[in-house]
Amino acid sequence: MWSAQQNQEDNVLSFNTEAARAAHPGMPMSGVTHLDVTSEKILAAILASLDDNKGEDVVQIDLRGKTAIGDYMVICSGRSSRQVGALAENVVDDLKQQFGVLSKIEGKETGDWVLIDTGDVIVHVFRPEVREFYQLEKMWLPAGASAKATTQ
Template sequence: MSVAGEMTTSDALLATILKSLEDDKAEDIVQINLRGKTEIGDYMIICSGRSTRQVSAISEKLAQRVKDEFGRTPKVEGKDIGDWVLIDTGDVIVHVFRPEVREFYQLEKMWVGGDAPAPQS
């Protein structure tokens, strides 16, 4: 697959992920472009759910949507606890947090420094 083809796939995956998060009422969605910064993926998405139940539900639905639409089974960690769930789709890494846990770890600052983009509601 060409580099252009890979970008198209990762951009389509990103759009599907963002739509899924919005549909499931994820809050404070932040998108970080990782291209040229790391080899772990093209994008990182960080968002919040209001409760452990919502964090788990957002994550479960997102993983199923990626599998249904792209034929990929993402790696999912932390869904049973529901404080912080990591969904690794290969090109896009998604972190779904409870707000208190997100505030504690402050992943946005790690990747974009003190100039983190404002969360989108």
């Protein structure tokens, strides 16, 4: 069960390692400073976490030059609401452990569609039927591009 302090921490967007250290005393940060964290490193960590935890149909979309909301978007599926929540929680925990990145997470309670905002990378974790309904890949991929071409 999450404490009120942990829920409050999850509602904060920050790349500030000092803030992460204050929020999590004693948590190893591996000497990473906020200047060392790039969107490419965050993306790689997210993709590794999703792969390690059996995320399905993982697609990454390069948003640079298209929008100011972030540099990358990652979309993936989990087989059930429970797996969707677990995938999202593992991504958030892995980013905290590796980089001290505190992410905003929405939708974990229902487990149909979980949004993780890391600042530079936006992650959507869906149940397959919900993903099919919203078809975010079609909205963000260039015209004529196939989601399978960008699958990791």
